[in-house]
Amino acid sequence: xxxxxxxxxxxxxxxxxxxxxxxxxxxxxxxxxxxxxxxxxxxxxxxxxxxxxxxxxxxxxxxxxxxxxxxxxxxxxxxxxxxxxxxxxxxxxxxxxxxxxxxxxxxxxxxxxxxxxxxxxxxxxxxxxxxxxxxxxxxxxxxxxxxxxxxxxxxxxxxxxxxxxxxxxxxxxxxxxxxxxxxxxxxxxxxxxxxxxxxxxxxxxxxxxxxxxxxxxxxxxxxxxxxxxxxxxxxxxxxxxxxxxxxxxxxxxxxxxxxxxxxxxxxxxxxxxxxxxxxxxxx
Numbered sequence: 001x002x003x004x005x006x007x008x009x010x011x012x013x014x015x016x017x018x019x020x021x022x023x024x025x026x027x028x029x030x031x032x033x034x035x036x037x038x039x040x041x042x043x044x045x046x047x048x049x050x051x052x053x054x055x056x057x058x059x060x061x062x063x064x065x066x067x068x069x070x071x072x073x074x075x076x077x078x079x080x081x082x083x084x085x086x087x088x089x090x091x092x093x094x095x096x097x098x099x100x101x102x103x104x105x106x107x108x109x110x111x112x113x114x115x116x117x118x119x120x121x122x123x124x125x126x127x128x129x130x131x132x133x134x135x136x137x138x139x140x141x142x143x144x145x146x147x148x149x150x151x152x153x154x155x156x157x158x159x160x161x162x163x164x165x166x167x168x169x170x171x172x173x174x175x176x177x178x179x180x181x182x183x184x185x186x187x188x189x190x191x192x193x194x195x196x197x198x199x200x201x202x203x204x205x206x207x208x209x210x211x212x213x214x215x216x217x218x219x220x221x222x223x224x225x226x227x228x229x230x231x232x233x234x235x236x237x238x239x240x241x242x243x244x245x246x247x248x249x250x251x252x253x254x255x256x257x258x259x260x261x262x263x264x265x266x267x268x269x270x271x272x273x274x275x276x277x278x279x280x281x282x283x
Contacts, residue, residue, distance in 0.1 A: 003031030004261060009086050009095055011035040011078065013069055013132060014102025016047035018200035019151065022249030023099055024062070026257055028054040032097065033061040035082045039068045039102075061086070069102060070123040075135035083139075095139045097260050098188075100129035100150045103170070107162040118165050125169035130176060137187070146188025147260040150177050152271060154196040154217065157279040161213045174271050181269030189268035191259050196221060196275035197246035199235075219243035223276030247276060 010027050014020045016038035024034050034054055038047045044066065051062035065081040068074045079095075087093040103125050106117045129150055140146040152174050154160075155167040174192050181190040196217055218224045224244025226236045231245060239245040255274040258264055273279065 005097075006031030008032045008097060009035070009082070010097035010099060010260075011037065011082055011095060011136070012099040012101055013037045013078075013128070014039075015099075016043040016050060016064075019195070019198055019249055019252060020099075020101045021046075021050050022253045023101060023256055024050060024054060026250060026253035027097070027260070028058045028060045028062065030257060031058070031060065033086060035063050035065050035078070035085075037065045037067055037069065037078055037102070039066065041066075069128040069132055075128070075131040078132065079135045079139065093139055094141060095136050096141065096145070097147045097149070098133065098136050098140075099256060100132060100148070100173075102128065103151065103153075104166075105163075106165045108165065109162050110164065113164050118168075121165035122169045122172075125166070126172040126176070129173060133180060133184075137184075140184070140187040142187060144186060144188065144265060145262065146184075147264075148180065148184070148188050148190040149256050149259050150174075150190070150192040152177075152192040152194045154194050154275045154279050156194065156271075157281065158217065160217065162209075177271070178269045185268065189259070189265060191267060191269070192271045193252065193255055193259075193274040194271050194279065195247060195252050196278045197224075197242065198252060199246045199248055215241070215243035217243070217278060218246070221276035221278035224278070244276075247274075 010032045012020050012023050015024050015036040024036055028034050036047050036051055047064040051064050054060055054062040063085045065078055067078045083093050104121055106121045108117055150173050153170040155163045156171040156174055177190055177192045184190055197214055221244055226239045226245050235245050252274050
C-alpha cells in the first residue's frame, strides 16, 4: 500500500464520527499520524475506538483531543495536546495538514431563525476555523508544503432552503479561505471543499420538509445516479426517495487526500467541487 503521508501529522476537527472519521481513516491509511478532535462526552467512546482502529490497522499514532474549539482557549489547548504527543526527540514539532471539518447545521426557515441559532452556527462553522489556524500557525511548515482544507458545503452555491445559518457561515468560511491562501502562501496551501449529501446519517434527524428538499440536491448531481451491481441494494432503495445516492465518505475523503499531496502544491484559494457535479463552478 502506498503511504505518501508517512511521518506527516494531521489535525482533524470534528473527527469522531461521520466525514471527520472518514477523513481520519483515509489519511491514516496513507500513513499520516492523526489528532482526532471532538467536543461532546458522548463522542468519547467513538473517538477512542477510532484511534485504536487507526493504530491497529495502519500502524500510525492516533491521539484523541476532547476540546471545544469554540471557546477562547480551545484552539491553543488543541495545539498543546498535539505538541505533547508528537514533538520529536530533537524538539521539533510540525503540523503538516489541518482539516477544519467540525460544523453544525441548525436548519430553520426564514421567520423562525433565532439569534442563538445563528451565533452557535457561526461560532463553530466560521469563527473556530480562524482561531484554530491562528493557533496552528507557529507550527506550520516554512516551505509551502503545509495543507489546510476547510470543509464547506454545496449549500453556499445553491440557495438551499432553510440554510440561512449554515450556508451563510460556510460562505464566510469560503471567503476567508481565499484570504488565508494569500496570507499563508509561504507556509501552506489553503482550500475548501463543498460536499453535498453524504452517507453519514446526518439527514435522519432533519425535519420531513427538509428531507424532501434534499431530493433536488441529489437529483442535480450526475454522479449521484445509482449503479446496479456496484451500489448496495440498500443504497439503491434509499436513493429512490432522495433523488440519488449520497456520496460515500471515502469519495469525499479522497478529494481531501488529493489536496494534501505534494502534487497539489499549485492549488490554493479554491473551492474544490466534491458533490458529484451537483454544483459546477468555473474557478
